[in-house]
Amino acid sequence: MFTSANVTVTVADLKKAVQFYTETLGLKLQGEMDDHFVQIEAPGLTIGLLHLTGERNAQSAKSESMSIGFVVQDLEAAIKTLKSHGVKFHDYVEGKAAQVVHFNDPDGNTLYLVSDH
Template sequence: MELRICIDVDDMARAVVFYTQGLGLQVGRRLGDDWVEVLGAGSPIDLLLEASGSVPAKGSTRNYQRHWTPVHLDFVVPDLDAAVARLQGFGAVLEAPATERAWGRIAGLADPFGHGLDLLEFKGRGYDELLQPSA
């Protein structure tokens, strides 16, 4: 099974710059003016051009102001502070400054289209730092 991540945006050029130059991903394919595949993460990301106010599902409309959903993306980066600064330069909003965790550091941001994302910088064994050391 393959997982593909789809992100609706209202400005394709800005989205491509944000996800490629901001996160270091690469354009895989342009599948028309309204669909760009971005590669370099664990799963392909499809940027889909959808107008603000259009209807994605009965009873709702697309809104590219900051919105919350229980699904978000985590990107593991080698230098959290540099990645936060770079993404802010491309329009991200820092919502939760970097904090230390047992497994590394995390910062919460919103992309220019209102989607939440976290940046993670692992230390040591990453999430495995939460497990008991192997005997």
């Protein structure tokens, strides 16, 4: 039924967000729809970055109701790489089946790395 998946994240500064997702996270810029929307290619997922204008922008650019996870084979290596780009981590969780560590994009959207045991 489904052929692919995507998620759209609202951002306050599109240029800064594109830089974070491409340069810091190492994801690929897939395409620019217009001055307010771009698509970023992640493994198995397309992430849309949407810059809202006017009143809607400031409040909409921060979300605590969703998060994007990235599966990694070597959690410590991934943390080290992202820390070298200035990423700050929080909420390290050691679960029975996986290890998870959270961080935020420049707009405060929650992202996380997960590694199976």
